[in-house]
Amino acid sequence: MSDTVLRIENLTLDLPSGADRAHAVHDLSFTLARGEVLCVVGESGSGKSMTASALMGLLPGAVTIGGGRAIFGGRDVLALPEAERRALRGAKIGMIFQEPMTALNPLMRIGDQISEVFEAHGLLTPTERRARALALIEEVGLPDPKKIIRAYPFQLSGGQRQRAMIAMALALEPEILIADEPTTALDVTTQAQILDLIAEIRQRHGMAVMFITHDFGVVAEIADRVIVMRHGEMVETGPAAEVLAAPKHDYTRRLLDAIPSNAVPRPDRVTAAPALEIRNLRKTYRTGGGWGRAAREVRAIDDVSLTIAKGEVLGLVGESGSGKSTLGRAVVRLVDPDSGRILVGGEDMAALDANALRRARRRVQMVFQDPYASLNPRARILRSISEGPVAQGVAKRDAEARARELLEVVGLGADAADRYPHEFSGGQRQRIGIARALAMDPDLIIADEAVSALDVSIQAQVLDLLRDLRARLGLSLLFITHDLRVAAQLCDRIAVMQKGRLVEIGPVDEVFLNPRDPYTRSLLDAVPGASWADGGSPARAEAI
Amino acid sequence: MAIATTVLGRLIKAAITLLAIVVLNFLLIHAAPGDPAAVMAGEAGAADEIFIAQLRERFGLDQPLYVQLWNYVGNIIQFDLGYSYRQGAPVFDLIMERLPATLLLTLTAFGISLLFGVAMGVAASARVGRAGDSVITGIALLFYATPLYWAALMAVLVFSVWLGWLPGFGYETVGGGFTGLSRALDILKHLILPATTLGLFFMAVYTRMTRASMLEVAQMDFVKTARAKGLPDRVIRRRHILRNALLPVVTLAGLQAGQLVGGAVLTETVFAWPGIGRLMFESLQARDYNTLLGVFLISAAMVILFNIVTDLVYRLIDPRIGATR
Amino acid sequence: QEQGGRLDIVVQPEPPSLMLGLVQNGPTQMVAGHIYESLLRYDTDLQPQPSLAKSWEISEDGLTYTFHLHEGVTWHDGEPFSAEDVVFSADEFLRETHSRLRVSLNYVESITAPDANTVVFQLSEPFGPFINSFEAGTMPIVPKHIYAGTDYANNEMNATPIGTGPFKFEAWEKGSHIHLVKNEDYYLDGKPYLDEVFFRVIPDAASRAVAFETGEADVLPGGSIENWDVARLMEDEDTCSTGEGWEFLAPHSFMWMNNREGPTSDERFRQAVMYAMDREFVRDVVWNGFGKVATGPVSSRTNFYTDDVTDYSHDPDKARALLEEMGYDGEPVRILPLPYGETWQRWAEAVKQNLQEVGIEVEIDSADVAGWNQKTSEWDYDLAFTYLYQYGDPALGTARNYLEDQIEKGSPWNNVEGYRNPELDAKWAEAAVTLGKEERQKLYTEIQQEIVEDAPVAWLLELEFPTLYDCKVQDLVTTAIGVNDGLRDTWIKQ
Amino acid sequence: MSDFWSRFSRNRGAILGLVLLAAVIIVALIAPLIFPKGPWQMVQRPFLTPFATEGLPLGTDTLGRDVAAGLAYGARVSLLVGLVSTLVALAIGVPLGAVAGYYGGWVDEAAMRFTEFFQTIPNFALAIVLVAILEPTLTSITLAIAIVSWPPVARLVRAEVLSLSKREFVDAAQLAGLSNRRILLGQILPNAMSPIIVMASLMVATAILLESSLAFLGLGDPNIMSWGYMIGAARTVIRSAWWLSFFPGLAIVITVLALNLIGEGLNDAMNPHLNRKGRA
């Protein structure tokens, strides 16, 4: 291409000895053109972030450049001395990071953090810097710029912080913007806003964007070209439309297949007796109260009533902070509700004393969001799984035998029992979590974002497993997620929550195809790549 | 506003804590063998039962313990620390006579240790893994491990006896007749040795803590952001890493500053520094109950005061604290 | 003699108060002995010398003591001093506050002031050592105009003592120093010579030595530094030392042995302890050669001493034989050291080793000053180190430790060991009121011989505390209580 | 476990610390074999200089006792006091902190008030008073040190338990119907062990220093030869016999240093995410 701004040639990054592989990135070559959005996709650990860091000259100490060049403005940025590299950073190449919560200095005002970019490159006077910062804050669409400029990061929401990060990256109108998963941590609506902002800015400033993601929905939304990486190597590249429509490489195809399609199956209406009944549940969090300070109140659950039939899967969706987790945890009494009733198989959970509760607990189990945090790192898998049944009075030997059996059921093999959590991958751990829930022989499982932390391909495996288990064991499932596409895949009915209230509940096809509540509609509109999936999926009949 | 009410709240809690301390210490101290009358009788080189009975009566020791406790607590509530019969002066006056010297010594030591400790910690973290780091860490470890009194004895020996550069003890030149600035200079000269020796240990603590904290903060995401802006390392270290790394150091320092005020017994002893640490030790040995309790109370109050100050400082550094989110 | 100059003296520990009438411990005496005076002073042969009294007479029968006071003496606040002050002090004030003086005052029938410059003490019985009672620490004269009719202990003036002495109280920086200045109106012409005196409070013994070396302090009174440092400092040619100035007090060290119970109640065991101890070794090593092995209850510096007593030189075999004879069963004994610094600690360790060598099981007990007082006065000990001042006469300093009527729980300064010997008690009583010097000597010799045989306590050393001073200081120690009242005559060679 | 060792052994300081500590421990253990007469026996003239007399490599002290023997026996006391007081402090601090952190609410409030209370009294002063009251014996000294050193443990454990109990595996254990006690003992505390172990190694060092400081003030057990005792006893002759305070001082420095190095090594090895860059 004629207006190439960046050309990577045979880039190789070495990992220290003892790492899981020799190279973080191996023999990578690609170009980036002016005004273009290049999406880099691939599984976790495939080397996406390392590539970006190499370009910025911000590689972690352990990772070294093994070879190759990165030509920018006629020079190899990899070979530049540190001082000149620093001059490039921020000025010619800007970068946005994934985690908006931690990527800003918590002790510095937003305005100062933006002005600092000018200061770093010795530009403008302090007053001018401030004026520019104000303009930038306005440009990225932050409300009330005068206030924001004096605000500290903790006073901003995740989306607002990400906008502030973008403002910083844009400050010197760099020729290249590298965005490393800038929306992964955000909920759908915010994600959509940020993607729009990046697209808009790209047009206005004509900069090249290297956008790192593992979400093909996002790729479909904004990419001009795509690079697919795996184990540090580029397996496929080409225009976005081409790669999405007709993937050449096997790996790409597998990645794409793993994405839950938007086809909404018309579920069988379930009419059995309720496994779970929730009536007028309320929960308000009060925090920060005490000496003279007004307590902050959050209505996490506000008069919610719903039922789940035996063998039914109910999806619970809603944006971050809408009260989904609180509801799920209230059902298992990890959270004590303020009022309302929770009936599991007709028995009121709230009325139980400590002992009765311990016994009743086996009927409702939970699969947690974070497969790392939900297993005791110092206990063997066998203990983690069998501990519950043993506490419920099952003989130890029986419980352990059952545990091994269940590990087979979730597809891990009985010998997994004698290993520690850190010896498993994320997906495997999530299966262990499911096995642990099953070990208690529950009537109802609550899955709180059980697949959100997983790679798409692994996500698909776990969803398959859940579907299979429901069919075989007749389990009821409360499936909490913020990913509407996943919800569509698995659930019989969908409940939508907003600010603690249940705004809509109904069969999955009705809710997705004819959303009655405006909030549900806006959620659906925000799903990235909706149009692509709409057009490209084979099962288009019932698509959103 | 919010700060004022928090401070008020803290003060009320503090008052309760202090009262509890008074009661506990009262009981502790009275559990010790011997009493002030016995000590004074012992010192007199001669005593008969009349003499000791007189003393006991004068000290109120002839009354049952609970009455003594009741009277003492009653006095404390009225901010009266009582009277030292041994020294023939109100306890409050005795303490106030000594407190300035202690504050001067400990705060100087504290300032020195914090300043140099943080500086060394920063320097070490900037050279992590290289020779400079090892040297600084090594020195810090050595300071940490050297018994304070041993360092003090050595310092006196070298700087005062052998080299004759600095006075080895005392608070100022006795009868020197200095006033104004020359007096300040004189005190400063006397201050150098004790403050430095006392500061060494804490300096080591802060060095190590700052270094660890700097390294930890350096791993954080926002540091990467700062580097992506193209800021020079120096600025990143000062503006981004140091400020965040200081938070745990400030917490610890606050705790220790308070402790120091009541606790420089060894330094004050070796350097003949007329502070309340020594007053405490001497009162303990003489079973001068009221003075001892007074010192405990005042130094506990100092600890609380410093904790409150630390909190305020913390608020200055960290905007997140105390804000309603 | 040259006028002027300042003197820095180390005082340790810091005195609790300077009101000598109320507090008579060592440090208080050292400082306040220059503020307050008594009627007499004593030279190093314990002979009385004039002080507030310029002359005195004792009647033939030893019952009437008449003192003629100096004229024109004023208190530090300008008020005139008179015989009334003496009567008030001795008859009212000190009777109430001074337990040691009470022993002598028990023999006093009346104290009168026939005129403003004469005081008469009328005794009920002739009390031999009475003439030794007029030293500043024993009978400090306090101002009647300040104390008459007040609550002595809580008198506000206690903080700013007013005396008649050569130096006036100027300031007291607690924890640092006490400042005395010259009494310009002192009644002896030209005295004192010094302009001012600073008593320096330095809590650590090593620091006190440093103070002397760096010239911060001119005088290290006896006992203010550890013995090892004494020898080292004396090597310097500008350092002078004197062992004088302790004749009046004559500190006499011994171990109380509990005569009531345990192995120490057996006379043979106590004698074995005497033989087991290597006191010469302790003198040479722990006390650096200072002091003298004690032969018995009376110090060789005190009147009526005799060395014609049983000899307990170091002899482990004899000790073992005695233990064998009594059938000692290895019951352990505790040693309570005196909590006055490292020297005493080392001493206890050395004794422990000595006793272990002859087969006595020993454990060292520990206590601070208060604990030591508690344990000894409550008789909760087996062996306990102590030392007593002799005050120049066995009747004043020695007898109290051996008389049966001095067994009194609660005080550490009497017959703590619980020795009972009625026959001897009678001899003590007789000796105290006997008039002739020879007769008294005879009685005291008998007493000493018998007591030493019984070994109710284990005598150790006659302690010697050399006073170190810069050689430019002249006439520092001229009396039997040395630095405690001697600065009146001290001057500095410029 | 094996990766823990490999990380630990990569830290040269930590290995040095381990070697030094092992040496001290060995000396302490075999002291009665090398010096059968014990540390108190007066064996020679006092004040013999080190390296001059056959059989008395470090010279003799003020009473003619063998300094080397004193050091060897002193090691036993210092290590014993350090170890036992730390164990006692852990025995107070860990349960208190754990209960406070796990149950929260008024239990937490009460426990933390209690802890704060002990932190408000200057701790060296408190130690002095306690030893004076109980009279200096090995037991009372150890106890006093333990009593002033547990509050930081309680705080640390509380913070750890607080953060661990928010982890999902604790929720999972609760759902499995495990009793609170079992969750606390079986799930949470094992995971809080590493910071506790690191802290404990530093506490042992601090306790040794504290014991020696007390001995320096004359608050040591007179029947027991400790390093602090040796320095305290020798400080009056520091001018004429430097070695008497120097060797025990050195012994303290070495031991404390060793414990610190080990503590830092543990810290690094147990918190891999804190690994120093450039060292890996």
Ligand SMILES: Nc1ncnc2c1ncn2[C@@H]1O[C@H](COP(=O)(O)OP(=O)(O)OP(=O)(O)O)[C@@H](O)[C@H]1O
């Ligand atoms: N600081 C580091 N030290 C050593 N190895 C590292 C470091 N950071 C990453 N790696 C390794 O480099 C490889 C590439 O990691 P990279 O962070 O580029 O993955 P990624 O594609 O960005 O994954 P993700 O989607 O999870 O962010 C991985 O094998 C990882 O383990």
Ligand SMILES: Nc1ncnc2c1ncn2[C@@H]1O[C@H](COP(=O)(O)OP(=O)(O)OP(=O)(O)O)[C@@H](O)[C@H]1O
């Ligand atoms: N322990 C708590 N104390 C105080 N407030 C809480 C607590 N837990 C949750 N909240 C608040 O309650 C509200 C609902 O939180 P909840 O975790 O149920 O949301 P969610 O729908 O699960 O969000 P996400 O998708 O981000 O997980 C939020 O505003 C949250 O800040």
Ligand SMILES: [Mg+2]
């Ligand atoms: Mg990444």
Ligand SMILES: [Mg+2]
């Ligand atoms: Mg949630």
Ligand code: NI
């Ligand atoms: Ni392992």
